[in-house]
Structure formats: C-alpha cells, structure tokens
Amino acid sequence: MSRIGRLTVWLCVIAAMAITALMTHNTRWRLDTNLLDLLPKNQIDPGFSEATKRFTQQRSQQLIFLVGAKRQAQAIAAADLFAAKLKRTGAFNHINAAMSEKTQQAWGKFYFTHRAGLVSESDRILLQKGERAQLVRQALFALYGPMSVVSGKMLAHDPFFLFQRYMMSLHKPSAKVQLRQQHLMVQSKGQWYVLVTAATRDGAFSLSAQNLLVHEISQSISAVKLHWPAIRVLRTGVLFYAADGAHSARADITLISLGSIIGIILLMVWIFKGVGPLLLTLFSGGVGFVVAFVVTSAIFGKLFLLTLVFGASLIGIAVDYAFFYLSERHYGGVAWCAEQGLAMIFSGVTLGLLNILIAYAILLLTPFPALKQLACFSLVGLTMAYLTVVCVFPIVLKAYPLMPATVLERAFWRVAVFWRNARGRTVFFIVLVLASFNLVGIAQLKVNDSIKALQPMNPKLRVEQREIQKLTGNVFGLNALLVRAQSPTQVLARLHTLKEKLSQRFSSVPQPTMSVADYVPTLKSQQHAFEHINQLLYQKGLPAYLKKLGFDKTRQQVIATQLRDAKRPLLTLSSWLHAPVSTQLRFLWLGKIGKQYYTAMLLNQMLPLSQLREMINPIPYSYLMSQAATLSQLFGECRVNCLRLLGFVVMILCIAFCIRYGFAKAGLVLLPPLFGVGTSLGMLGYLGLPLTLFNTLALFIVLGIGCDYVLFFAETTGKPEATTLAVALSVLTTLLSFGLLVVSRTPVVALFGLTVAVGILTAALLAPLANRPHRRQGE
Amino acid sequence: MHKLTCRVLGLLGFAFFFMTATAANLPSSAGFKQVQSLLAAQRYVSGNFTQIRKVTLLRAPLVSTGTFRLSEKSGLIWHTQHPIKSTLTLSATKLTQQIEGGPVTVFTQAKQPIVFAFTKVFLSVFQGNTSELLKYFTVTFTGDKHDWHMRCVPVMSPLDKAIRQITLTGANTVKQVIIADSKGNTQTIRFTQVQVR
Incomplete structure (x- = not known):
C-alpha cells in the first residue's frame, strides 16, 4: 500500500472513532467503582444479582456521623449546626440529627394505632x-x-x-444509643456523642459528584470546628471508602501518566536532540489511549477503575513502535529513507503487535467483565498506536545526519555486545544461574486473593468505622441475606421463618439478625x-x-x-414502609425485581460465615450476600484463570516462534520474555510478597513487552544499534512509569509496578540474545 | 402513647431517690452537704416499703408493701409481698423479674436495649456521679440533716415530658419519695425500719 493509501486508512479510522465519540458523548461515561460489576454475570442468579446491586446502592446512600463534645449541650449544638450545613448542600434525601417531639409522638402514635x-x-x-x-x-x-x-x-x-x-x-x-434532649446520643469516656444519620439523594455517583459531596461534608465539619474547635466528628459510610479508593486510584493514574510522559520527554529530547520525535511519540501513544477510551466506553458503557489504571500504563507499550522507527532513522544518517526504514522494522513491530493482540484476545474470552474490558482497551489502544506509526510516521519522518552516541546508547550497546560475543558456555551458565535463582524464589511464592489485600481500605476510615460501631453498639456487618418471594406478604413470612431459624441456630448471639420482620409481624x-x-x-x-x-x-x-x-x-408492611417510623430502615426493602419482591436482612458480624453459608445455600429463596468473601473467591478464580491463560499464551508463542525461527533459535528468542516473567515471580517470592490477580495481569505486560523486545531484535534487518536504542528507550520509559507505581498508596498497585519493573528490566537485559544465532550464522 | 419512655423514666425516677441525695451538689447549704455525705456513705441499705399509686380514673389508690435491699454489689432487689408476691432485681445491664415463684424472666441490655434506655443515667446516679446527675435535674434543698426535703425537677427531654417532679423527704435516711408525673398520677413510696451499713 502506498504512503497516501495508508494515511487514508488511518484517517478513516480516526474519523470513524470521532463519529463514535460524538454519538455516545450524550450518555455521559461513568467510572465504575462497584466491585460487584467485576463478577461474571452468570455467576449468580440474575434476580439476586440485581437485588445485591440495589441493596448495595441503597446502603451506600447511608451515612453515619457521631458529633462528640465534652458537654452535652455543646454536642447537640454542634450536631444541629452540622446537620444544617449538610442540608444546605441539597445532596441528601434526609438528615436526622434531632428527633422532634412531634416525630417521637408520630412514632408512638403509629404503633399505638396498629396495636390490635x-x-x-x-x-x-x-x-x-x-x-x-x-x-x-x-x-x-x-x-x-x-x-x-x-x-x-x-x-x-x-x-x-x-x-x-x-x-x-x-x-x-444501635443498642447503646439513647434519646436525650430530642437527640440520639451516646455517652462514653467523658464525651457526649450525637448520632447524625443521612441518606444521600443519589446512589450511583459519578466520580466528580462523589468527590464534591465528600468535600462538602468535610467543609461542613470544618465549619462546625470553627465554632467549637474541640468537637470530634466521626464518620462512616460506603461513600467515604469509595471516594478514598477513587482518589488514590486517580493519584496513581496521574502519577503513572505524568511519570511516563516526563520520562519520555526527557529521554527523547536527550537522545534525538529535538522535539519533533517527542511529539510524534506522544501523538502515537495519545491516539492509542484516546481511541481505546472512546471505543471501550462505547462498548461497555462505563469504565472500571482497573481499566483506567491499566490503560494509563498502556502508553508505555504503545510508544515502543514509535521508538523502534525513530531509532531506525537515528542510525540511518542522511541517506535514510522513510519507506525503507519502515520496511526494516515492519515485521518486527507487526509481529510485536500480533503477539500482544493474541495475548489480549485470549483475555477477551474470559467471563470476567473487567478482564474483557481491559483486553478491549489494550487491543484497541495498541492497534491504533501501531497504525499511527505505520501510516502517519512515514509521511512526516525525514532523514537527518548521524549524531554522537549518548551514554545511554553506549551502555545498552555494551550489554548487546556482551551477549553477541559471549561464548555459548557463558550464556548457558548465566541462564542456569538465573533459572535456579528464579525457581528458588518461585518456590517461596505465596498467593493472596483476599479482597482486603486487593483493595485495602484506608486504615483511618476503618478505625473511625470501628469506633462508631463500638460507641453505638451496632453489631451488624457488611454481610446480609437477601430474601425473595412472589408477594410482599410471602417475603415477610419467609423473613420470619429465617429470623427464627437463625436465632435458634445461633442462640448465643444476642441479636443475630435485623430486618423488617423485627418491626412488622x-x-x-x-x-x-x-x-x-x-x-x-x-x-x-x-x-x-x-x-x-x-x-x-x-x-x-x-x-x-x-x-x-x-x-x-x-400493621401492614406497606403502612410501615410508608410511615416515618421506617425512615432509617427503609433501605432494607428492595421492592420488586422482575416478578418477585426482595428484601435484605442484616447479619450480626459475630455469625460465622461458613456455618451461615451451610444453612442458607440449600434455601432457594435466600441468598447470602458476602461481598468480601465473594470477591476474594472471584479474584482467586480470576487469578487462576489468568495464570492458565498465561501458560496457554506461552504455549502458542512457543509454537509460533518455532514455526518462524526453527527450534534452536525459538529457544533463545523465548528466553528473555520467559525470564522476565520468571524473575518477577522469583522476586515476589524472595521479598515475601504475594501473587495476586493484579500482578498476574502484570505478568501479561511483562510477557508482551518482553516479546516485543526479542521480536525487534530477531526481526530487524537494520542496524542492531538501532534496535538496542529502541529497547533502551522503551525499557527506561516503562521503568519510569511502572517504577513510579511502586510508591503507590495502594499496596496492590505498588506490587503491580514492582512486578512489571523487575520483569521488563530482566527481559530487556536478556533481549539481545534473540539476535545471537542470527549473527553467528551471518559470520 | 409514651408508655415506653414513661416506664423507663419511672425506673429512673425510682432509682433516683436513693442516690440523688448523695449526688446532687447544686444546693450549697451546709445541710445539703451533710445529707449528701451522709447518704453517700450508705453502701448497703435495706428495709420495708409501702408504695401508694394514685392513678387518675381509678377510685382507690393501688397499694403494695414489701421489702427492699440496695447494695453497690448486687444493685437493687425489690420484694413485693402484697398484693402480688414478686421480686425485681436491677443492675446496670441486667433486669430480672419473678412473679409468684414462677420462672425468672431476664432482660439484658444486648437483647432488649430499650428496657435499659436509662441504665447509663441510673449507673451514674448509682455511682454518685454528681456532674452527670445535674444534667437531668434541678435540685432544691430545704431543711437540715434531721429533717429535710429535696425537690428534683427534670431539666431535659424526654424526662420532663413524663415526670413533673420528684420529692424526697428524710432524716438520716430517706423516709419518703413522691414521684409526680405530668398526667396527674402520683407514686408515693414510704420506707420504714431502714437499716444502713
């Protein structure tokens, strides 16, 4: 295809993407922080799945505050002010700080009327x-x-x-909360606390709305503290955890993006002595990212945080193709011609892309929505970056004179020369040492699928939550039972049956459950x-x-x-649900989903989960909703699946490489990426760090980039110096971006960064091996 | 409609009469202080009681008699002999009742929190926590340690909705307590043969 033909293809693709973006821009894209959406859809019954979602959403609207002061009057005044400030934000359905006499009377009257x-x-x-x-x-x-x-x-x-x-x-x-001065209060250790509960208007937050709300709440707290500096305000609610998680994830995305971009800028300006190559590289990476974003949003509707974090790291891979082409030109001198240069690297970058496409296409086949999304994002992003390099670069790249080699080039060249000149025995010895080193490390590797490790909650928020639970005497944890039936009446009957069963089975637990059944016989x-x-x-x-x-x-x-x-x-269920008495407990009622009615039953956190599961699983109309356990299990399955897929990908690569390079050379070509993966795993083992879903995904990146490197070396028909430079640039930018992840506040992201950094560095240092037999034969 | 709170308040009102005097420190008269320290020293009190409940709409007052014991260790034990033999015990987190030798019914804070709505206040009263108590009542003291009256008016809600005032009369021990509610009912308890250790 001619240069103009290729450019036309590229322009058409971009135009198509722009139209897609315009067509879907009305449905504002949302960031999905709901971990439940990561679940494969067929894993649980669709009704219970929807009920779980609804309940999670309704519960996530509930916020709890304790406003504490030494003197009761001060605590009350502060709580009232705080509630007024919250009310002014207009973001809440209801805020309960005080309980007026009218409300108290209404409560009493309600039950009195229905006392028969x-x-x-x-x-x-x-x-x-x-x-x-x-x-x-x-x-x-x-x-x-x-x-x-x-x-x-x-x-x-x-x-x-x-x-x-x-x-x-x-x-x-909340057993310990008492009504005092028309406020729900707790007294503990010389402090009076007023309970303030609130329900946000909206359950599903966009990231910005979530941040805004948390900010407004913080401001309300500050306003109260301005009046009374000694006031304590404790808070808890899913909102705070979500906002905190999103905040730290966003910080990570910013870090990795900025890191890679600054790294790329510095490197490119240093090596290529100009901004042209830099702009081109950023352009190819940027096109990849933007198009991937548009397409993935259009297909999936909303993006997982995971996808974005991972997607940000994609820039690191996407620029490799640009590096390869630019390095080729760098060593071409004044006689260089764009078309010929492209021909030199074409098979290298194309095979590199193909190899990554295969890896991600396999991920696309898994039932996990998150992995699918991630694979889609990577496939589209990398393809676009590749197309940009192949279609647009030849038009704009012009030859320029040779330049003196920088320290970087010389250093990496020395590594390449070492592998080229090393005797077979030396190579064998090094490989053996490295292999045994890795195996010892891998033998010590532990696995951790706990959701707590994957998405650690801010310890400060957890301490606050525990303190609130302790102060108020609220014993109900995050686990819940979902119950359904054909009619509300039947739901209520089933609730009563379950309530009785559970209180008989766990008679030592003071209050095993809480549900609508506690209030409505x-x-x-x-x-x-x-x-x-x-x-x-x-x-x-x-x-x-x-x-x-x-x-x-x-x-x-x-x-x-x-x-x-x-x-x-x-007393009927519907009259209770519509009366003010149920304001704070109404979130337990989930209403009609499909043809059935659903409700939730809170469970005392003292109840042993395994025994509960044993009891509940045989009952078809109830479902034990245990997010942490379910997600940990899910992550475990996902990790095992990913590892299997990784093995599968390696096998396919083996076959493909054998076909292209023959048995002997395929071994050498495969060594660097495999050692990249092996050293990552070994390092985790030595450091006592666990293998999680996240660093399993990181292994895919290591394998993908590692293969890119060896393919560049094996396929290039140009100067090996150019390939060495391309790999050097790539590894340095990747290290800069992923290396920065190591400092992330989220341990799991740090682990991800470490895994990629170690693996890529190993793969890059070994990559010139791929060039070895080829060179020998040429001698 | 507020019987729930009322009952709990009743509990408080009752518990109150034994301990308030040891606690309330607002009145600054010398007599009050003497009574205060006198009652504070009474770790174990026992004796007979007569309770007279005057209820609106009822022609005759409801009268009951029996014995009581109050100690720091086991809380309050209230034996009614007449007209219905029964025992009520009350400590910080546990309440038991037994009627005519029947089974003992136990209420605990963990299972029936509402029953213990005022346990905390009760406890602070019990422990002679004066600063705590003054949050609930305004206390007026008259007389001296040989013959004194104490009038306690609740200052906070929901206490003030149920109880109008509590009046204590005594010498070296409490002789009588009258709890007047806001609906015109009164509960008078007289103590005789009170022994102190």
Whole structure:
C-alpha cells in the first residue's frame, strides 16, 4: 500500500472513532467503582444479582456521623449546626440529627394505632397457650411494681400492659444509643456523642459528584470546628471508602501518566536532540489511549477503575513502535529513507503487535467483565498506536545526519555486545544461574486473593468505622441475606421463618439478625394474637379485672365495650414502609425485581460465615450476600484463570516462534520474555510478597513487552544499534512509569509496578540474545 | 402513647431517690452537704416499703408493701409481698423479674436495649456521679440533716415530658419519695425500719 493509501486508512479510522465519540458523548461515561460489576454475570442468579446491586446502592446512600463534645449541650449544638450545613448542600434525601417531639409522638402514635395484634414474643407464647392467669399476674406486677408509670387512660386502652411490653421488646439498630434532649446520643469516656444519620439523594455517583459531596461534608465539619474547635466528628459510610479508593486510584493514574510522559520527554529530547520525535511519540501513544477510551466506553458503557489504571500504563507499550522507527532513522544518517526504514522494522513491530493482540484476545474470552474490558482497551489502544506509526510516521519522518552516541546508547550497546560475543558456555551458565535463582524464589511464592489485600481500605476510615460501631453498639456487618418471594406478604413470612431459624441456630448471639420482620409481624400472626387477646382477656372476666384495678362500674362497661368491639387496623408492611417510623430502615426493602419482591436482612458480624453459608445455600429463596468473601473467591478464580491463560499464551508463542525461527533459535528468542516473567515471580517470592490477580495481569505486560523486545531484535534487518536504542528507550520509559507505581498508596498497585519493573528490566537485559544465532550464522 | 419512655423514666425516677441525695451538689447549704455525705456513705441499705399509686380514673389508690435491699454489689432487689408476691432485681445491664415463684424472666441490655434506655443515667446516679446527675435535674434543698426535703425537677427531654417532679423527704435516711408525673398520677413510696451499713 502506498504512503497516501495508508494515511487514508488511518484517517478513516480516526474519523470513524470521532463519529463514535460524538454519538455516545450524550450518555455521559461513568467510572465504575462497584466491585460487584467485576463478577461474571452468570455467576449468580440474575434476580439476586440485581437485588445485591440495589441493596448495595441503597446502603451506600447511608451515612453515619457521631458529633462528640465534652458537654452535652455543646454536642447537640454542634450536631444541629452540622446537620444544617449538610442540608444546605441539597445532596441528601434526609438528615436526622434531632428527633422532634412531634416525630417521637408520630412514632408512638403509629404503633399505638396498629396495636390490635402487636404483642411481644413472650406474650405471644402465653396467649397461644391460653395462660390467662400468668398474663394477669404480669399485669399486676407491672401495676404494683416500682418501675412502671401507670396512668388511667393508658390502663383503659391497654389494661394488660401488652402494648407496653411490645414496645419494650422492639429492636434497636444501635443498642447503646439513647434519646436525650430530642437527640440520639451516646455517652462514653467523658464525651457526649450525637448520632447524625443521612441518606444521600443519589446512589450511583459519578466520580466528580462523589468527590464534591465528600468535600462538602468535610467543609461542613470544618465549619462546625470553627465554632467549637474541640468537637470530634466521626464518620462512616460506603461513600467515604469509595471516594478514598477513587482518589488514590486517580493519584496513581496521574502519577503513572505524568511519570511516563516526563520520562519520555526527557529521554527523547536527550537522545534525538529535538522535539519533533517527542511529539510524534506522544501523538502515537495519545491516539492509542484516546481511541481505546472512546471505543471501550462505547462498548461497555462505563469504565472500571482497573481499566483506567491499566490503560494509563498502556502508553508505555504503545510508544515502543514509535521508538523502534525513530531509532531506525537515528542510525540511518542522511541517506535514510522513510519507506525503507519502515520496511526494516515492519515485521518486527507487526509481529510485536500480533503477539500482544493474541495475548489480549485470549483475555477477551474470559467471563470476567473487567478482564474483557481491559483486553478491549489494550487491543484497541495498541492497534491504533501501531497504525499511527505505520501510516502517519512515514509521511512526516525525514532523514537527518548521524549524531554522537549518548551514554545511554553506549551502555545498552555494551550489554548487546556482551551477549553477541559471549561464548555459548557463558550464556548457558548465566541462564542456569538465573533459572535456579528464579525457581528458588518461585518456590517461596505465596498467593493472596483476599479482597482486603486487593483493595485495602484506608486504615483511618476503618478505625473511625470501628469506633462508631463500638460507641453505638451496632453489631451488624457488611454481610446480609437477601430474601425473595412472589408477594410482599410471602417475603415477610419467609423473613420470619429465617429470623427464627437463625436465632435458634445461633442462640448465643444476642441479636443475630435485623430486618423488617423485627418491626412488622405477619398479618396472620397479628390476626391470631388479636383473636387470642379477645377470647382470653377481653371476652372473659374483663369487668371483674377492671373492677379489681379500681375502675367504677360505668367505666368498666365503657372500657370493656371499647376493647371488645374495636375494629382496629393491623400493621401492614406497606403502612410501615410508608410511615416515618421506617425512615432509617427503609433501605432494607428492595421492592420488586422482575416478578418477585426482595428484601435484605442484616447479619450480626459475630455469625460465622461458613456455618451461615451451610444453612442458607440449600434455601432457594435466600441468598447470602458476602461481598468480601465473594470477591476474594472471584479474584482467586480470576487469578487462576489468568495464570492458565498465561501458560496457554506461552504455549502458542512457543509454537509460533518455532514455526518462524526453527527450534534452536525459538529457544533463545523465548528466553528473555520467559525470564522476565520468571524473575518477577522469583522476586515476589524472595521479598515475601504475594501473587495476586493484579500482578498476574502484570505478568501479561511483562510477557508482551518482553516479546516485543526479542521480536525487534530477531526481526530487524537494520542496524542492531538501532534496535538496542529502541529497547533502551522503551525499557527506561516503562521503568519510569511502572517504577513510579511502586510508591503507590495502594499496596496492590505498588506490587503491580514492582512486578512489571523487575520483569521488563530482566527481559530487556536478556533481549539481545534473540539476535545471537542470527549473527553467528551471518559470520 | 409514651408508655415506653414513661416506664423507663419511672425506673429512673425510682432509682433516683436513693442516690440523688448523695449526688446532687447544686444546693450549697451546709445541710445539703451533710445529707449528701451522709447518704453517700450508705453502701448497703435495706428495709420495708409501702408504695401508694394514685392513678387518675381509678377510685382507690393501688397499694403494695414489701421489702427492699440496695447494695453497690448486687444493685437493687425489690420484694413485693402484697398484693402480688414478686421480686425485681436491677443492675446496670441486667433486669430480672419473678412473679409468684414462677420462672425468672431476664432482660439484658444486648437483647432488649430499650428496657435499659436509662441504665447509663441510673449507673451514674448509682455511682454518685454528681456532674452527670445535674444534667437531668434541678435540685432544691430545704431543711437540715434531721429533717429535710429535696425537690428534683427534670431539666431535659424526654424526662420532663413524663415526670413533673420528684420529692424526697428524710432524716438520716430517706423516709419518703413522691414521684409526680405530668398526667396527674402520683407514686408515693414510704420506707420504714431502714437499716444502713
């Protein structure tokens, strides 16, 4: 194809991409920080999958704050100010700092109105057994006991104290929180804390909205501290973790991008003594990145953070093709011709690209959305970078005179010369030493798939979360049960069944579960209770009992008639869900998904997960949602899959290389990339660092770039000095970018950087081996 | 509608009368201070009680009698002899009740947190934590250590919604406590044959 033809192809591709970008730009692209989306779609039942998503989202809207001060009044004033500041942001559905008397009354009134069938668990049993005498004794105990406050009106409505006992038996999400001065408060170690809860308006955050909100919350806290410097504000919520994770990931992306770009700039200006080559290189890398971004967003809708981090590192590979071409020209002198130069490197870069395409195409076949996205991003990005070099560079590159070699060129050239001149025995010896060194390291390698290691939570946030849980007495962890049924009524019935089962199985745990069932009995059981009360207490001997209490005759009759004939509404799920009493617990109800209704049941964090799993797995209508465990398992599977694929890729490479180079040379060509991978693994083993999904992915990069290097050496028909320079430039830029990752705040990203850096350096130092037999034959 | 809170407040009100005097330090009279230190030294108190509950709409007051024991170690034990034989014990995190020799019902803070809504206040009262107590009541003291009255008015919600005032009368021990609620009901407890160790 002619130069103009190639340029036309390139322009067409770019135009197509621009149109795609324009067409999809309305659906604003989102960054996906939800780890659950990494799950293969067919792994769990679609209904439960959606319910999990909904619940995670609803829970992630919940924020909890504790505003603490030495003096109670100060804590209250600070909490009120804080709540007012939060309200002003307009980002919240509700903010609860104070609980007005009106609200308290509304709560009491709500249950009072629906009291007809509401009884405590122990009373329910007594009623079922027909233990009238015991119920009367209990009432008298309350009546004559020192602790009850009794009023005539209350006795007229509830002469047997059934409703009072029901209210006392109601669960509280946070056992240690008490109502004081119309605020929910905790007192601990000389500090008063006011509980402030809030629910954000929006569950799904764009990265910027998330940051803005966290910023606004921080500002609200600062504003409160401006008034009272000694105020403590503790906070927790999924939002903070997400924002923190995104923040550190973004910092990493910035670091790696800036690192590679600055590294590239400095290197290129130094070696090529001009900005032209630099601009061309950045152009090829930039085109690759932008197009990859556009295409991946268009296909997947939203991008994983993982993809972006990985994608940023792609620049490092994408510029290799440019380096190769530019180095070729660098050593070509004034007689150099762009077309001939391209011909020299064409098979090298093309095979290099093909080899990486194969590797990523295989990743594309895995069921894991994240890997697919990553593979798509890499495939598109690298192809575009390659096309840019092949199609655009020949038009703009012109010959220039030879320049004196820099220190860098001489140093790398010395390595290349060493391999070229080394005797076969020396090479064999070095390979043997390196191989055994690697094997000893690999033997010590440990594996870690824990999500905690992969996405470590900011320890400061964790400490705050624990402190809040400890102070408020909230015992519920991140695990939850999802329950579904054809109708809300059935959901409620199933919840009650599960609640009972769990409290029997884990009787030593004070409050094993929390769900809607703790507040709403089934209509059936309310109906039963109502009938029992009527038969046992209201129809028989009521006047005598009322007389014993001391009501006069007319009152006895009025009360008895009232109690017997009352047509009171039972407590229904929907009335509870729509009443203010459920404001803070409504997120447990997930509504209708498909044809079924779903709800979530919180689990005490003391419950052993394995036993829970054993119990829940056989029940088809419930699903144990344990993010950490599920994700750890997922990452484990993903890692094993990746390792297998890596092995598969190596096998394919072996075959391909054997076909192209013959058995003997294929061995030498394969050595550098394989040793790159081996040394990375060995180094991890020696340093006691774990093998995770992330550094397994890093091995793909090592293998890919390592193969690029050997292919450049093996395929070049030009000067080996040019290839050496290209590899030197590539390895230095890669080291600069990935080497910088080592300082990342996220250990897993640091591990990723270390793996790539060690592997690439090894592969680069060994790469000239690929040139060896070829040269010998030529001699 | 606030029976739940009311009951809890009742608990507080009751617990209060034994310990407040040891705690409240607001009134600065010498008599008050004497009473304060006198009661603070009483680590173990026992005796008989008569409780008279006057409830609106009821023709006659509800009267009960029995014995009580209060110690730092085991908290409060309240034996009602008449009209219904029953025992109630109360400590910081545990409440038990037994009616006419039946099974003992136990409430713990972990399982029934609402029952213990005011345990914390109760405890601070129990421990003679004066600074704590003054957050809940305004205390007016009259008399001297041979014959004194103490009027306690709750200052904070939701306490003030349920209790209007608590009046304590005593000499070297508490003789009588009257808890008046905001709805016109009163609970009077008289103590006789009180022994102190």
